[in-house]
Amino acid sequence: MHSDVESLLALQTEDQAIGEMEARLAALEPRLREMDVAHAAAVEALDRARRAVQAEEGAHRELQTRIAQHKLLHERNIAQLDSVRRMKEATAAMSQVEQARRILAEEEGALQGISRRLAELRGAAETHERALAELESQHRAERETIGEARAEVDGQLASRRTTRAGSAAKVDRVLLQKYDRIRTVRRDGAIFPLRGPSCGHCDTSVPMQRRNVMAARGTIEVCETCGVLMYAAT
Numbered sequence: 001m002h003s004d005v006e007s008l009l010a011l012q013t014e015d016q017a018i019g020e021m022e023a024r025l026a027a028l029e030p031r032l033r034e035m036d037v038a039h040a041a042a043v044e045a046l047d048r049a050r051r052a053v054q055a056e057e058g059a060h061r062e063l064q065t066r067i068a069q070h071k072l073l074h075e076r077n078i079a080q081l082d083s084v085r086r087m088k089e090a091t092a093a094m095s096q097v098e099q100a101r102r103i104l105a106e107e108e109g110a111l112q113g114i115s116r117r118l119a120e121l122r123g124a125a126e127t128h129e130r131a132l133a134e135l136e137s138q139h140r141a142e143r144e145t146i147g148e149a150r151a152e153v154d155g156q157l158a159s160r161r162t163t164r165a166g167s168a169a170k171v172d173r174v175l176l177q178k179y180d181r182i183r184t185v186r187r188d189g190a191i192f193p194l195r196g197p198s199c200g201h202c203d204t205s206v207p208m209q210r211r212n213v214m215a216a217r218g219t220i221e222v223c224e225t226c227g228v229l230m231y232a233a234t
């Protein structure tokens with residue numbers, strides 16, 4: 001076999017191996033992105049749950065303050081009731097006391113409702129916290145595995161690229177440029193042997209005279225149909 005053909009085939013073998021390794025690396029990416037998305041969603045859900053707890057805590061504090069104020073007022077009303085002597089004033093004071101008592105009872109009922117909701121919201125926030133922690137621990141393990149796989153392929157890839165550079169150095173420069181140009185558009189290969197009387201890639205037949213020259217001199221020709229490099233296998 002002609003040495004140009006031999007060097008190009010060696011180069012192509014390296015490029016195919018490199019292509020496979022790059023594909024293996026690329027195949028790891030979707031899962032990493034998927035984990036990023038799932039993590040962001042879990043963080044967002046936890047944030048939302050915590051914001052809901054905070055809002056409810058605010059409402060709880062506000063109502064507690066209001067109840068404390070109303071209790072003071074109520075106590076003042078009762079004290080006033082003790083000090084009034086005349087019937088007319090006593091009736092008014094009494095109705096004031098009654099009204100305040102009713103308001104207080106309503107507010108305390110509302111406070112209980114808020115407390116119940118708050119307990120539920122806190123429970124939900126804790127559930128989201130646990131889910132996030134679980135997800136993170138699961139992702140940590142998975143990212144570690146992916147990281148190891150990636151490091152292994154990266155190592156192989158580096159050594160393969162060194163070998164590739166050595167193989168490329170043995171190829172005639174003009175031929176190498178042609179080969180590299182074809183490889184940028186054809187991932188399935190740049191140099192093919194003739195298959196019978198035809199291009200081994202696209203099956204277009206090659207004139208006999210041209211084939212004879214290729215066989216006799218070991219020349220490399222470009223297929224006019226698909227653009228790959230062709231050689232006559234001996």
Ligand SMILES: [Zn+2]
Pocket residue numbers: 199200201202203204223224225226227228
């Ligand atoms: Zn062809």
